[in-house]
Amino acid sequence: MSLSVFAIIVDCQEPxxxxxxxxxxxxxxxxxxNTDEFQVGEGIAGTPSLYFMxxxxxxxxxxxxxxxxxxxxxxxxxxxxxxxxxxxxVEVRDDPDSLQNPDRWTVLADPEGNxxxxxxxxxxxxxx
Numbered sequence: 373m374s375l376s377v378f379a380i381i382v383d384c385q386e387p388x389x390x391x392x393x394x395x396x397x398x399x400x401x402x403x404x405x406n407t408d409e410f411q412v413g414e415g416i417a418g419t420p421s422l423y424f425m426x427x428x429x430x431x432x433x434x435x436x437x438x439x440x441x442x443x444x445x446x447x448x449x450x451x452x453x454x455x456x457x458x459x460x461x462v463e464v465r466d467d468p469d470s471l472q473n474p475d476r477w478t479v480l481a482d483p484e485g486n487x488x489x490x491x492x493x494x495x496x497x498x499x500x
Contacts, residue, residue, distance in 0.1 A: 377420040379411075380439070384431075384484050387424040393483055394422055397457050398441075431485045439488040440477070447492040451478045454490065458483045473498025 384390045391410030395402035401415040405423075413421030443450040455461060459480040467474035477491035 379421050379423045380437075381423045381425060382486065383427040384424055384486075385427065385429075386484065387426045390482065390484055391422075391424040393458060394424075397454055397459075435487050438486070441488060441490045442496070443490065443492050445492065445494070447476070447478060447490055447495060450492075451480065451490055454480055462487060 382390060387408050387410050388404075391402055391412050394400070395412045398412070400412045400422075403411050405411050408426035410424045411421050412424070413419060441450075451461065459482055462479040462481055464476070464478050466476045475491060475497060476495035477489045479487055479489050481487050
């Protein structure tokens with residue numbers, strides 16, 4: 373038997389707002405599955421989606437799991453677009469040149485403070 377990723381669940385206080393934001397920035401489809409539960413995905417059966425669910429407590433600490441988003445073009449214009457849409461830049465990170473595959477990426481936070489990263493095929497090395 374094998375497994376595949378079905379959905380990535382995001383606990384949030386305002387699931388509709390979060391789902392709408394992620395659907396917009398990823399150009400994905402949004403659907404309400406249950407009360408205060410929203411699915412954001414490509415709309416293709418069997419492909420993983422993001423699933424936003426209401427929880428009463430606010431986010432308190434750094435995520436232990438996050439999304440890395442990849443752009444084919446330069447990273448900076450994509451980061452600017454995300455900030456204009458409501459994201460906040462946390463920091464820009466550069467691996468030291470001493471690493472075998474040094475990368476450059478930007479850490480951002482979505483409207484509820486969930487961290488995610490943006491990188492570019494132009495700054496990513498060593499991935500197949």
